[in-house]
Amino acid sequence: MHTSLPLPFAFSRSMLALTAALLVGLVPASHSLAQPAAAFAPSVNGEAQPAERGQLLLQEQVARGVANTPQLQSVLRETLINQAVMAQAAVKAGLDQQPQVRARLDLARQNALAQAWQQQVLQGVQPSDADMQAEYQRQVQALGTQEVLLRHVLVADEKQAQEVHAQLKGGAPFAQVATQFSIDAYTRASGGLSDWVPLGRLAPAVTRALQGLEKGQLAAAPVETGAGWQVLRLEEKRPFTAPALAQVKPQLNQALARQTLQAHLKTLRESANVE
Numbered sequence: 001m002h003t004s005l006p007l008p009f010a011f012s013r014s015m016l017a018l019t020a021a022l023l024v025g026l027v028p029a030s031h032s033l034a035q036p037a038a039a040f041a042p043s044v045n046g047e048a049q050p051a052e053r054g055q056l057l058l059q060e061q062v063a064r065g066v067a068n069t070p071q072l073q074s075v076l077r078e079t080l081i082n083q084a085v086m087a088q089a090a091v092k093a094g095l096d097q098q099p100q101v102r103a104r105l106d107l108a109r110q111n112a113l114a115q116a117w118q119q120q121v122l123q124g125v126q127p128s129d130a131d132m133q134a135e136y137q138r139q140v141q142a143l144g145t146q147e148v149l150l151r152h153v154l155v156a157d158e159k160q161a162q163e164v165h166a167q168l169k170g171g172a173p174f175a176q177v178a179t180q181f182s183i184d185a186y187t188r189a190s191g192g193l194s195d196w197v198p199l200g201r202l203a204p205a206v207t208r209a210l211q212g213l214e215k216g217q218l219a220a221a222p223v224e225t226g227a228g229w230q231v232l233r234l235e236e237k238r239p240f241t242a243p244a245l246a247q248v249k250p251q252l253n254q255a256l257a258r259q260t261l262q263a264h265l266k267t268l269r270e271s272a273n274v275e
Contacts, residue, residue, distance in 0.1 A: 042077060044084040054080055121264050127256045133245065135252050135259075140242045143200035147240035148210065151192040153177055153231040154184040161222035161229035168218055174233055183228065192233075198240045210234055 040054025057076045062068050095101050127135075151174050153164050164181055168174055175191025182188040199207055209219040209232055219232040245252070 040073075040077060040080065042081055042084075044081055045088060047084065047088065049080055049084055118261055121261055122257055125257065125260055127253060131256055132249065132252055135256055136245045136248070139252075139255070143198040143240065143242060145240055146237055147196045147198045148202075148234060149196050149236040150194045150210075151175075151178065151233045151235055152184070152187065152194065153182045153192055154187075154228050155181055155231075156183060156228050158222065158224070158229055161231055165218070165222050165231045168231060168233070193235070196238075206230065206232065 040049075040058070041051040042049050054073075054076055057079065058068065058073065061072060061076070066072060090096060090101075096105070153161075153168075153174075155161050155164060160181070164177060167177055175193075178192030179188055182192055184192075187194055199210075202210075203223075203225045205223045205225055209221070209223045213219065213234040215234060215236060217234055219234075222229045222231050224230075
């Protein structure tokens with residue numbers, strides 16, 4: 001039994017981080033994480049440091065599971081002071097006028113604004129039970145009713161994949177060949193052995209290559225995927241039972257939040273004048 005549903009979405013790291021923070025109930029800095037202004041607003045060389053900067057650092061740490069303690073606040077205050085004196089030294093040296101530094105500052109501002117927009121979109125979004133059930137059924141259907149255990153050798157090009165396939169077809173031990181040639185660090189140490197995976201999570205080319213294979217049988221030819229060229233062998237297959245909806249509510253919440261952001265972003269893109 002699996003404890004989580006794979007989510008078939010790809011979004012920016014900042015968007016995922018923001019979504020996760022909102023979904024775990026992270027409150028604004030002005031609420032329960034608020035600290036006395038002096039704690040996070042030191043004056044460095046006569047330059048006041050806005051308390052919001054320290055509050056943001058504190059929020060990030062609490063969102064990662066770090067306990068909000070006086071010791072943490074002290075460390076963050078020191079971090080703010082260190083950053084301030086280094087930034088002041090950079091400005092004094094004229095580094096803020098360098099094109100690459102200015103570009104980084106512009107990107108940081110743009111990213112902060114994009115995250116603020118995402119947060120505004122997600123404020124108050126609460127998926128209904130019907131939405132949750134529909135997304136659950138969609139994902140369960142996409143995953144299929146079977147899961148497989150595979151061995152594979154991942155290489156960078158077709159020529160080497162054909163050579164590896166020929167060796168395995170000739171009787172070479174799969175684990176030995178995988179250890180020698182595979183560029184997949186995760187499975188190389190286990191002789192190319194993967195985890196159990198639902199058929200619906202596999203690349204379409206891999207699924208097609210597995211059709212008709214019996215236990216222990218090598219795929220007829222190497223398969224090209226986004227990761228490279230794969231030589232595959234089916235080790236086992238069995239029925240797949242998806243976890244109950246209650247077990248995967250956090251993942252479903254994240255999927256629906258991504259869909260909401262994706263829909264709003266699509267609207268913005270369609271109305272944007274891009275040249």
